[in-house]
Amino acid sequence: MKGYLPYLLTTTATAWKREVSTYFATPLAYIFLAIFLLSVGLFTWDISGFFEAGTADLNAFFGWHPWLYIFFMPALAMRLWSDEKLLGTIELLNSLPVSLSGLVAGKLLAAWTVAGAGLVMTLPWWIIVNYLGDTDNGVIAVSYLMSWMMAGAFLGIGSTVSALTSSSAIAFVLSVAASFLITAAGWPILSVNIDSVFGPTLSEIVSQFSFMTHFSPAQRGVVELRNIIFFVSFIGLSIFATRLLIEYRRRVPK
Amino acid sequence: MLLVEKLTKSFSQRQAVSSVSFQIEKGEVIGFLGQNGAGKSTTLRMICGAIEPDQGDARIAGYSIVRHRRQAQRLIGYLPEGAPLYPDMRVTEFLNFMADCHQLQGSARQSAIDRVITDTRLSSALGQTIATLSKGFKRRVGLAGALLHDPPALILDEPLDGLDPIQRSAVKTLISTMAPDKAVLISTHNLDDIPAMCSRTIIIDHGRIIADETPDALARRGAGSLETAFAELVSETARVTH
Ligand SMILES: Nc1ncnc2c1ncn2[C@@H]1O[C@H](COP(=O)(O)OP(=O)(O)O)[C@@H](O)[C@H]1O
Ligand SMILES: [Mg+2]
Numbered sequence: 219m220k221g222y223l224p225y226l227l228t229t230t231a232t233a234w235k236r237e238v239s240t241y242f243a244t245p246l247a248y249i250f251l252a253i254f255l256l257s258v259g260l261f262t263w264d265i266s267g268f269f270e271a272g273t274a275d276l277n278a279f280f281g282w283h284p285w286l287y288i289f290f291m292p293a294l295a296m297r298l299w300s301d302e303k304l305l306g307t308i309e310l311l312n313s314l315p316v317s318l319s320g321l322v323a324g325k326l327l328a329a330w331t332v333a334g335a336g337l338v339m340t341l342p343w344w345i346i347v348n349y350l351g352d353t354d355n356g357v358i359a360v361s362y363l364m365s366w367m368m369a370g371a372f373l374g375i376g377s378t379v380s381a382l383t384s385s386s387a388i389a390f391v392l393s394v395a396a397s398f399l400i401t402a403a404g405w406p407i408l409s410v411n412i413d414s415v416f417g418p419t420l421s422e423i424v425s426q427f428s429f430m431t432h433f434s435p436a437q438r439g440v441v442e443l444r445n446i447i448f449f450v451s452f453i454g455l456s457i458f459a460t461r462l463l464i465e466y467r468r469r470v471p472k
Numbered sequence: 473m474l475l476v477e478k479l480t481k482s483f484s485q486r487q488a489v490s491s492v493s494f495q496i497e498k499g500e501v502i503g504f505l506g507q508n509g510a511g512k513s514t515t516l517r518m519i520c521g522a523i524e525p526d527q528g529d530a531r532i533a534g535y536s537i538v539r540h541r542r543q544a545q546r547l548i549g550y551l552p553e554g555a556p557l558y559p560d561m562r563v564t565e566f567l568n569f570m571a572d573c574h575q576l577q578g579s580a581r582q583s584a585i586d587r588v589i590t591d592t593r594l595s596s597a598l599g600q601t602i603a604t605l606s607k608g609f610k611r612r613v614g615l616a617g618a619l620l621h622d623p624p625a626l627i628l629d630e631p632l633d634g635l636d637p638i639q640r641s642a643v644k645t646l647i648s649t650m651a652p653d654k655a656v657l658i659s660t661h662n663l664d665d666i667p668a669m670c671s672r673t674i675i676i677d678h679g680r681i682i683a684d685e686t687p688d689a690l691a692r693r694g695a696g697s698l699e700t701a702f703a704e705l706v707s708e709t710a711r712v713t714h
Contacts, residue, residue, distance in 0.1 A: 232573060236558075236561075236565075236572075239565065240560055240561075243561070305556050305557075305558065306552060306554060306556030309522045310557075310617075312520075312521060312522040312523075313550040314570075315541075315546045468521075468524050471483070
């Protein structure tokens with residue numbers, strides 16, 4: 219396996235570069251960023267009544283992130299692989315001496331970069347809350363980090379699903395559904411119901427896989443290593459799954 | 473240079489390619505001929521690693537596409553059927569992307585890019601988005617991508633399909649000038665392309681090789697006409713298989 223790592227990293231960089239430039243060559247990145255910022259603003263400031271509450275924190279803002287990501291991350295990831303299938307360029311990629319894991323990772327990282335850009339553009343609000351009062355900036359920093367981690371995990375779902383179909387619309391719908399399920403798995407309403415029907419063990423297991431379970435401690439300012447490990451493992455697993463799907467299609471083409 | 477050994481592929485129940493074997497040496501240009509659905513693309517895809525064979529193997533300079541995938545793929549330039557490309561990319565971006573994929577660096581990289589731009593006459597289209605190019609230009613961009621790393625084996629799936637006569641002759645000339653130091657495999661369903669370009673013809677029908685000979689030898693079977701020879705060969709297999 220000597221030389222495997224440079225090979226993997228070179229391909230990752232190649233795929234990242236190409237994918238980032240595609241996001242910005244098409245209106246997708248700009249539309250994504252604009253609508254994301256509008257939605258975050260609308261939900262936090264209007265629906266949650268941020269200014270009326272008058273607290274100097276961003277809890278309402280971060281509280282909406284999982285729910286917004288259910289739609290926004292599938293939109294970013296939907297065409298990562300489905301477009302390659304639709305255009306037929308998957309055939310070109312499969313014939314090149316590149317690392318398949320590197321391609322999958324590079325594309326995912328590119329989408330994650332755009333998601334990160336969206337978060338960076340919300341930073342002015344962090345400054346604003348500091349004017350409103352005594353802000354716990356540690357909590358906010360941790361929340362930003364974990365929100366970005368969670369975004370990566372949502373993108374992992376989107377990337378895997380987009381390797382299933384040549385239609386980005388189908389990929390979007392399926393990823394939204396999958397993202398909703400994995401988010402809602404930690405919803406108290408759902409847990410209570412699973413608890414009463416199937417018993418506490420299952421409800422505990424289900425909620426352990428929920429993104430909510432691993433994201434909400436951040437809003438109390440707690441950096442828990444296990445939550446970071448959860449999201450990183452989830453992303454790693456989704457890269458592996460995407461790779462398997464593409465390899466499967468090489469053996470059994472549609 | 474290129475050794476194809478008993479390549480076999482089925483799709484669900486249907487056998488698309490059955491135990492296809494042949495060999496190509498450096499300097500040869502092979503016309504891979506067959507009707508639509510004969511199994512040409514499936515064979516070429518397996519040679520390039522775009523799909524995996526059920527059985528059999530292809531070796532490029534000794535490297536097995538099944539067991540030494542990466543090494544084998546470094547030696548292949550492949551133009552898939554219809555020359556799929558990224559429409560949002562500019563021509564230079566695409567060539568740089570291909571150079572990245574082949575890990576070309578430094579002065580070798582720039583000279584490779586310059587060489588294919590000259591060979592495929594792309595200089596007037598460099599800054600254009602691929603989506604805005606004509607079909608002939610797109611095909612040349614695909615060819616430029618396949619030629620960038622100067623591969624010893626060149627696999628072209630219907631490179632002339634859908635081009636007008638002038639574009640066809642330009643692509644043919646390009647292929648002929650590159651031929652001497654490469655093993656070239658070109659699929660086509662058009663007999664007119666064969667005499668001017670190819671040193672040997674391999675005919676595939678219903679997934680099996682039914683002829684492997686020079687265009688002259690093939691023409692002699694049909695009393696001087698490739699069309700007659702081809703039609704007779706294909707109808708013969710139709711009688712045997714049905
Ligand atoms: N991905 C696929 N799934 C199912 N059948 C396929 C697929 N690709 C090719 N085939 C079938 O295999 C046969 C050979 O196809 P192909 O290799 O594309 O022929 P050619 O390139 O000579 O026109 C055809 O019957 C075709 O319908
Ligand atoms: Mg074909």
